[in-house]
Structures are given as structure tokens and as C-alpha cells.
Amino acid sequence: MATNTITRQFLHHPTTLKPSVLVPKLSCSASYCNSTLYSPRPRSFSTTPLLCSVSDNTPPQSSASIVGDILDYLNESWTQFHATAEAKRQLIAAGFHLLNENDEWDLKPGGRYFFTRNMSCLVAFAVGEKYKVGNGFHVIAAHTDSPCLKLKPKSASSKAGYLMVNVQTYGAGLWHTWFDRDLTVAGRVILRSGNGSFLQKLVKVKKPLLRIPTLAIHLDRTVNKDGFKPNLETHLIPLLASKLEETSLESKDKNSKSSKDAHHPLLMKVLSDELSCDIGDIVDIELNVCDTQASCLGGGNDEFIISGRLDNLASSYCALRALIDSSKSGSDLSNEHAIRMVALFDNEEVGSGSVQGAGAPTMFQAIRRISSGLTDSYAVEGAFERAIRQSFLGMAYFFL
DSSP: OOEEEEEEEETOOOSOOOEEESSOOOOOOHHHHIISSSSSSOOOSSSOOSSOOOOOOOOOOOOOHHHHHHHHHHHHHHSSHHHHHHHHHHHHHHOOOOOOOOOOOOOOOEEEEEEEEEEEEEEEEEEEETTTTOOOOEEEESSSSOOOEEEEEEEOOOEETTTEEEEEESSOOOGGGGTTSSSEEEEEEEOOOOOOOOEEEEEOOOOOBBOOOOOOOOOOHHHHHHHHOOOOOTTTEEEEEEGHHHHHHHHHSTOOSSGGGGSHHHHHHHHHHHHTTTTTEEEEEEEEEEEEEOEEEESSSOEEEOOOOOHHHHHHHHHHHHHHHTTSSGGTTTTOOOOEEEEESOOOOGGGGSSSSSSHHHHHHHHHHHHHHHHHSSSTTTHHHHHTOHHHHHEEEEOO
């Protein structure tokens, strides 16, 4: 059974306090689960594998809707970019105002706001109507990235008449589980627009595109005795296609000088078809290898969420949902003296040391700007420092 825990940490205190259980294990009978939890919003499952769900924006009415909504969130969030984009969509739909870090912020008590960084990090907050400068921030932090395989800057390779895609491991993953699965790619693509500027677009190839095959038992007789010990540099290379299509595609682009020279023309053709653009418009790519298997419910009572990327998208969704649900109406913030905040960071799996990671001063910069933006005068002595002393940070983790 999966369990969420949350660590409460005062921002001015150097020591993390003991975690407490946020969501305990639940047990219920089959009749209760079927008749009570799932009756308000029945969910039907087709025999065809669901590659990417579509959110229906139905207002949540029970635990059943929360389960359905988190499945939708997981199925939309194949990468850290898609997780942030889906969180952005939900916040806008809930009435939050999008801020730009480069612009001046006009903040008011009772207001709800958010901003993104690098398309993979998001900070959202709701200001209590009784907030006074120096009051605290109540923060829940999680991260949008998960262990995965990422395409290398030069991904094109071939072997024994097949097109291969060079990848690198990201985070601490169980890499043996990536073998013999229906894989594809998703992420961010930089495009050249007609006026000479650059655009960033998200892409998600829904069909199975890649596969990392294991050897047949006839060629690896001792694997069950000695164990499966793949070499991550030589064995963990996804198979893209045979070389049948290579000649015609490469002949068209042999004089081209762009990022596609580092990647197979066939892969670039697939991306251009998904984005409805020319191959020559693709300047650069930042892609993850993803599993096409959809997130779903499993178990005899549908009590298990079967999905990849639960670390840490489950916590990201719970934090996001908590902020949205706790600040829906004006009355929700009417008696609030603090500021409720959610921070979803990127690159936690590799140390958080990037500009969009938790190691960057993103959250503290936001707290300083919010504190100063809500003052009546130009400056209030110690507003930021007093706010830090009154704040706490809840760091959400997901354990199996």
C-alpha cells in the first residue's frame, strides 16, 4: 500500500522534524468500495490501452473523483514539463492568476497567484484576507521530475542494421524494469518561428516507438542463476527501427546543419509530424523516454494505483489539490492570517542544484517579493525575516 508522509520543517530551523503520517492505510470492504467510493463518478475502462487520458473538468464530489483526477494527472504528466503544464492548467481553471517573474507583481489580500520557471517548476500561493506583513507562509513542497532515461545530446547510433537511440540515466532508477516495455518519447522541443524567434512546445508521442529488448534465454543461459546485470552504457540503448527508411530520409537532410544531425532523421520526422511543423524548424530537443502504459486502478477492490512516476507526482498532485480546494471561495481565505503556498521543483532526482531546483532561491525570492509586495509603504523593517520566522515547510514524500 502506498503511503504519503509529510515532514513539517520550520524555515528558520536547521533540523528536519520527525515525519508524521499524512494519509494512513485504509481498509474497506468490497461492497463499500464499490457502492460508496465509486458511485458518484463511475469510470469505464475500455479493452484498448489508454495512452493519454483527457481531463473532463468535472467538479470533485467524493473520494472517487479524487482517484479519477489523480489518474488523469498522472496520465497527462509524462515528463516534468507536462506535469507543470497540467498544474498550470488546473490553477488557471480554478481562478489563479499567472505571474511573470520579469514583471512587477500587483498582489492583494485574498488573491491567488502562481508563476512557473523553466516550464518545469511552479510556485502557487493564496493570500489570506487577514494577512499582515510579517505573518508566515505555510508551504508544501514536492517535485515534478522522476527517475527516467533521457536522450543524449547526440542520440543517433546504429548497430547490426538497426537504428538505436543513445540515452543516459536520470536519477536513481530501477533500470532493469525498463526492459521489454512499450516505450516512447516526450518532452520539450525548441522550434524556429517565421519571424526568426524561437518557440518552446511540448510533445508527447503516444504510440510505442522504442523498445529495450532482453536476450532470449537461449543466448543467456545463466541469467536466472547469476542474475540480470545489464551494462547501462551498452545494454540500455532503445531500439528505434531498422535501417530501411534511413537512406531516403538522410538523403533529404544531408546538407542540413541543425540539431537533427545529432539525431536520427526518422526520429525527427516523427517529432515534426506530432508538432505539425517542418523538420528544419526543429532547433533542439529535450526528451525523456516514457512508458506508454496508462496509469490505472488495480487489485481485487480497485484499491491500488498502478502507475509510474508516483515519486513524486502523487505528492505534487496532493499538494496542488489541497491548495486549490482550500481556496475555492472567498470565504475560504476570509479568516486566514497566513499565506498558503505550494512549490513544485524540478531536478530533485539529481540533487536539486539547478535554477529550477529546490537548491535555487526560488521559494525564498518569492517569499521576499510577496512580503514586500503586500506592504502599504515602500519598506517595512524586517518583513521578510519576520515572515520566515513564522513559516513552516512541509516536504511531501511518497513511500511504497
